[in-house]
Amino acid sequence: MALTRIAFDPTTIWNLPRDASAHGPALDRHLLLNLWIALALLVLAHLILLIGLVLRRSPVSRRPWLVEYLPLAAITILFAALAIRAEHLWAQTRYTGADPAALQVEVTGMQFAWYFRYPGMDAAFGRTDPHRIAPGEGNPLGLDPTDEHSQDDIVTSQLVLPANHPVDLRLNAQDVIHGFAIPELRLKQNAVPGQTIHLHFTPTIPGSYAIQCTQLCGLGHYRMQATLRIVTPGEYTAWLASREKARP
Numbered sequence: 688m689a690l691t692r693i694a695f696d697p698t699t700i701w702n703l704p705r706d707a708s709a710h711g712p713a714l715d716r717h718l719l720l721n722l723w724i725a726l727a728l729l730v731l732a733h734l735i736l737l738i739g740l741v742l743r744r745s746p747v748s749r750r751p752w753l754v755e756y757l758p759l760a761a762i763t764i765l766f767a768a769l770a771i772r773a774e775h776l777w778a779q780t781r782y783t784g785a786d787p788a789a790l791q792v793e794v795t796g797m798q799f800a801w802y803f804r805y806p807g808m809d810a811a812f813g814r815t816d817p818h819r820i821a822p823g824e825g826n827p828l829g830l831d832p833t834d835e836h837s838q839d840d841i842v843t844s845q846l847v848l849p850a851n852h853p854v855d856l857r858l859n860a861q862d863v864i865h866g867f868a869i870p871e872l873r874l875k876q877n878a879v880p881g882q883t884i885h886l887h888f889t890p891t892i893p894g895s896y897a898i899q900c901t902q903l904c905g906l907g908h909y910r911m912q913a914t915l916r917i918v919t920p921g922e923y924t925a926w927l928a929s930r931e932k933a934r935p
């Protein structure tokens with residue numbers, strides 16, 4: 688009888704959402720490692736308690752370094768190592784620098800919507816002017832039409848990205864702090880007014896995913912959602928061409 692090899696998939700065991708980014712599996716493995724270590728420490732602590740109860744020895748130890756300082760030092764080193772590894776994984780999507788060929792997309796959070804801007808054929812984002820912000824007139828980001836780089840910019844309310852191509856998002860907020868989060872891409876980052884925060888990653892599995900706001904940003908926070916569509920490179924090119932044609 689042939690044995691079927693079952694692949695170990697942490698997302699199914701811990702009921703995590705599907706993983707649709709290149710950096711996600713490493714984060715999941717680290718999360719899983721943390722959970723197993725926490726479980727092992729819990730069991731160990733209860734075993735030590737039980738042994739102490741059963742043996743009923745004097746609580747005064749003649750070797751405090753062995754029962755107190757050594758375990759304390761080991762746990763401190765373990766937690767520091769876990770924190771350093773977690774920081775390293777976190778920084779991979781922020782501080783290591785995006786791929787030079789990465790697709791540039793600007794994300795703006797405002798009460799209560801997300802807008803996405805693509806730089807168009809000139810690959811340069813045009814100037815924006817806060818005085819020109821007019822969502823009711825189709826200019827939610829305040830694009831300045833007198834700037835030549837603004838004229839081919841594409842603003843959408845849906846984020847469309849090609850699969851397996853690096854992406855560099857620049858995150859802004861117009862009014863208050865919003866939380867840009869896509870659980871399936873293992874991404875979560877505050878969008879802060881006055882700051883441009885870069886987030887770079889590679890989406891992998893085509894599909895539709897919810898973009899959520901994870902900061903309580905006002906009365907309409909509950910409806911501040913958008914959709915991320917990961918498509919094939921061919922579909923992405925066709926979508927971009929259709930948006931360019933539809934531009935006023």
Ligand SMILES: [Cu+2]
Nearest residue numbers: 865900904911
């Ligand atoms: Cu928000």
